[in-house]
Amino acid sequence: MKARDNPFCTDRVLRVRFKLPGMHWPQLMSRLAQLNYHAAIVGPHGSGKTTLLEDLEPRLIDCRFQLKRLRLDEDHRCFDRSFLNAFFANLSKRDLILFDGAEQMSRLAWRWFLFRARAAGGLIVTSHLTGLLPTLFECRTTPALLAEILDEVLEEDAQGIRAKAPELFRRHRGNLRDALRECYDICATR
Amino acid sequence: MSQLKIAVREDHTQFLPGDEIIAAAYWNLDGPPKSVEARLFWFTRGKGTQDVNVVETFRFDHPLVEEARPVRFRLPEAPYSFSGKLVSLIWALELVVEPGSESARIELTVSPTGEEINLDRPSVSANPP
Numbered sequence: 001m002k003a004r005d006n007p008f009c010t011d012r013v014l015r016v017r018f019k020l021p022g023m024h025w026p027q028l029m030s031r032l033a034q035l036n037y038h039a040a041i042v043g044p045h046g047s048g049k050t051t052l053l054e055d056l057e058p059r060l061i062d063c064r065f066q067l068k069r070l071r072l073d074e075d076h077r078c079f080d081r082s083f084l085n086a087f088f089a090n091l092s093k094r095d096l097i098l099f100d101g102a103e104q105m106s107r108l109a110w111r112w113f114l115f116r117a118r119a120a121g122g123l124i125v126t127s128h129l130t131g132l133l134p135t136l137f138e139c140r141t142t143p144a145l146l147a148e149i150l151d152e153v154l155e156e157d158a159q160g161i162r163a164k165a166p167e168l169f170r171r172h173r174g175n176l177r178d179a180l181r182e183c184y185d186i187c188a189t190r
Numbered sequence: 191m192s193q194l195k196i197a198v199r200e201d202h203t204q205f206l207p208g209d210e211i212i213a214a215a216y217w218n219l220d221g222p223p224k225s226v227e228a229r230l231f232w233f234t235r236g237k238g239t240q241d242v243n244v245v246e247t248f249r250f251d252h253p254l255v256e257e258a259r260p261v262r263f264r265l266p267e268a269p270y271s272f273s274g275k276l277v278s279l280i281w282a283l284e285l286v287v288e289p290g291s292e293s294a295r296i297e298l299t300v301s302p303t304g305e306e307i308n309l310d311r312p313s314v315s316a317n318p319p
Contacts, residue, residue: 002308003236004278011240184237188275 001190007153008184016149018052021140028137029059035134037065037096037122042130043139046175049126050100052137056124057098065096065121072104088116096122103127141176143169149176150183161186193218194294196228196261196285203296204304205281207267211298215285218256226253229284230263232300236277270301274309 003009020028032039041049057067068087072078079087091097097117102125105113110132117123125132147165154161161183168179199212215228231244248261263283272279281298299306 001275002273002278002310003276004273004280006236008237009235010238011235181237188237 001187003188006184006187007155008180008187012153013180016051016152018048018055019145019148020052021145025059029063032056032124032136035136037124038133039124039136040102040130040133041124041126041137041139042128042135043126044128044141044174046172046177046179047139047141048176049139052139053098053100053124053126060096060098060122064094066094068095068097068120070097070099072099072101074104077104078106078109084113084116088119091117091119093119093121095120096124099123099125101126102132103129141169141174146176146179149180153180153183192220192287192290192292194285194287194292196283196294196296198283198296198298204299205265206302206304207265207270207300209265209300211263211265211283213261213263213283214258215250215261216258217253217285217287219287222255223253224288226250226288227286228261228263229286230265230281231284232269232271232279232281234277234279236274238277265300270307271299272301272307272309278306 041052043049060067068091070079070087097120102110114123123133124136130138143166146169147162150162150165164186168182169176172178172182193216195216197214197216199214202211205211211230213228215226217223217226227250228248229244230246231242233242234240245266246263248263250257250259250261265281269279271281281300283296283298285294287293301307
């Protein structure tokens with residue numbers, strides 16, 4: 001199968017949005033307000049933390065926040081000092097920092113970051129670890145969630161991929177991002 | 191509900207590098223637009239991060255709520271349309287109206303043969319035994 005026709009190509013998978021289990025968005029936003037917009041989205045790799053953070057964005061803009069985005073990952077584990085100086089220079093209470101991958105920072109760097117971020121009106125981070133900020137939401141995956149996403153992505157199940165959901169889930173230890181990448185490879189070999 | 195359409199003359203979708211594309215843009219909007227643009231661009235689709243490159247943009251002057259206007263683009267010499275298992279490069283024309291998030295798009299093929307280059311097809315030896 002050509003890449004252009006692969007149902008698991010990146011742009012199609014990115015169209016799948018976060019499925020908030022057992023809760024509605026107003027409840028989540030209410031909890032976030034109770035936490036004074038200082039909170040963490042916690043969960044393992046490929047559990048939807050970044051997707052949830054992205055899906056919060058329009059709702060935070062509706063709350064009149066100006067969003068400032070930061071990201072660290074395993075390839076970029078720290079910020080350049082001059083970058084952070086510029087980032088913090090003009091922060092105001094109207095600003096809300098969305099920081100994806102906060103667990104990459106050392107404890108010391110995190111404390112320093114937290115101190116400087118106090119000028120902002122909010123700070124929401126994603127992390128594999130609890131304890132950086134009060135937990136807003138803990139992302140968890142299940143075989144049923146993977147099957148639901150496969151249903152959303154696939155128009156037809158020519159490869160029998162839906163039936164493989166439990167096996168894919170187990171093999172990738174609940175990492176849905178990696179499971180969906182394997183689905184791409186299965187379709188590509190067709 | 192707004193209607194947007196962009197179409198190439200005689201519904202051509204296959205072009206040679208350097209060809210001129212003669213297209214028509216049509217829009218019928220719910221309210222007066224701030225801007226209406228036609229864009230010639232290519233993008234990648236596949237397993238990795240998506241790349242997008244807008245090659246040329248044509249902004250329609252003083253657009254009305256409902257109009258049909260011609261637009262012309264000249265294709266560059268490269269890149270060609272291609273597809274493999276990991277990535278495809280796709281050319282497209284797009285009509286974009288602001289404010290709003292609506293757009294219309296048609297996909298094109300650009301290559302010396304007019305066909306998409308298939309990276310997975312086994313190459314034929316120039317000097318067969």
